[in-house]
Amino acid sequence: xxxxxxxxxxxxxxxxxxxxxxxxxxxxxxxxxxxxxxxxxxxxxxxxxxxxxxxxxxxxxxxxxxxxxxxxxxxxxxxxxxxxxxxxxxxxx
Amino acid sequence: xxxxxxxxxxxxxxxxxxxxxxxxxxxxxxxxxxxxxxxxxxxxxxxxxxxxxxxxxxxxxxxxxxxxxxxxxxxxxxxxxxxxxxxxxxxxxxxxxxxxxxxxxxxxxxxxxxxxxxxxxxxxxxxxxxxxxxxxxxxxxxxxxxxxxxxxxxxxxxxxxxxxxxxxxxxxxxxxxxxxxxxxxxxxxxxxxxxxxxxxxxxxxxxxxxxxxxxxxxxxxxxxxxxxxxxxxx
Numbered sequence: 001x002x003x004x005x006x007x008x009x010x011x012x013x014x015x016x017x018x019x020x021x022x023x024x025x026x027x028x029x030x031x032x033x034x035x036x037x038x039x040x041x042x043x044x045x046x047x048x049x050x051x052x053x054x055x056x057x058x059x060x061x062x063x064x065x066x067x068x069x070x071x072x073x074x075x076x077x078x079x080x081x082x083x084x085x086x087x088x089x090x091x092x093x
Numbered sequence: 094x095x096x097x098x099x100x101x102x103x104x105x106x107x108x109x110x111x112x113x114x115x116x117x118x119x120x121x122x123x124x125x126x127x128x129x130x131x132x133x134x135x136x137x138x139x140x141x142x143x144x145x146x147x148x149x150x151x152x153x154x155x156x157x158x159x160x161x162x163x164x165x166x167x168x169x170x171x172x173x174x175x176x177x178x179x180x181x182x183x184x185x186x187x188x189x190x191x192x193x194x195x196x197x198x199x200x201x202x203x204x205x206x207x208x209x210x211x212x213x214x215x216x217x218x219x220x221x222x223x224x225x226x227x228x229x230x231x232x233x234x235x236x237x238x239x240x241x242x243x244x245x246x247x248x249x250x251x252x253x254x255x256x257x258x259x260x261x262x263x264x265x266x267x268x269x270x271x272x273x274x275x276x277x278x279x280x281x282x283x284x285x286x287x288x289x290x291x292x293x294x295x296x297x298x299x300x301x302x303x304x305x306x307x308x309x310x311x312x313x314x315x316x317x318x319x320x321x322x323x324x325x326x327x
Binding site: 001002004005007008009012015021023025031064066073075077078079080081082083084086088 | 289290294295297298299301302303304305306308309310311312313314315
């Protein structure tokens, strides 16, 4: 029953520069994880996106949280009840 | 008003060899009478004695003994030297307490008499409470002020700090908190001045999140076979 989600995660992994991807529900349950992102991060990812949303409650759109390091960026976005996280390598400029 | 004991026929109880105990704040009196080893409790205005009900008339308590009924009467204007009670004894309905507290008849034979039976536990319990309170109460005014000399104070401070250092070092990571966040960059202005994530990445995220949400909404349970299967019983 999770075939569709799995396929989507696989397609995301095939995108250029993506190192890992994770999908979690509104309670922090990991629905799927691939690549460099560990399943343990599901809870934290969900919570981070929730907290970021509280910064501007009047905004209609959910914010994108970016955790940047020297080599890569972790991007987190919530949509409806699902939180998506993509770990992407930084393109050297 | 004095106190004495009398029986149903108003005969005075031979209490010359007995003694009366009271409790400082209690409403009960314990009586021990020579020849009558049982103890019983008197309750000035209510209570039970040995499981028998009492009728309390004003200033009169009827106490049941194994050997018969004895009443504890408060006489007007009298004294009861046998019991060591005097006119100053207050025995009205509500306040038969403090002045009767711990009065003992001066009788050497009974000076240390410990009453037998279950009532003895009350006395020992009282004593225990008394000793406990005495131990627990700290008389601040009685404490003598011991002032330390400077060198002694410094010695102690040094000793305590070395002990603390030993304890904290020996316990190791157990007491330490979790690893704190890394130091981060030395030039935050340089980091903040860099470009934020690219538009391509924003679109990637938006698309990926939307697709993931729709994929999750399509999760369905597929009925493959029954969960409950009847066994074929021949």
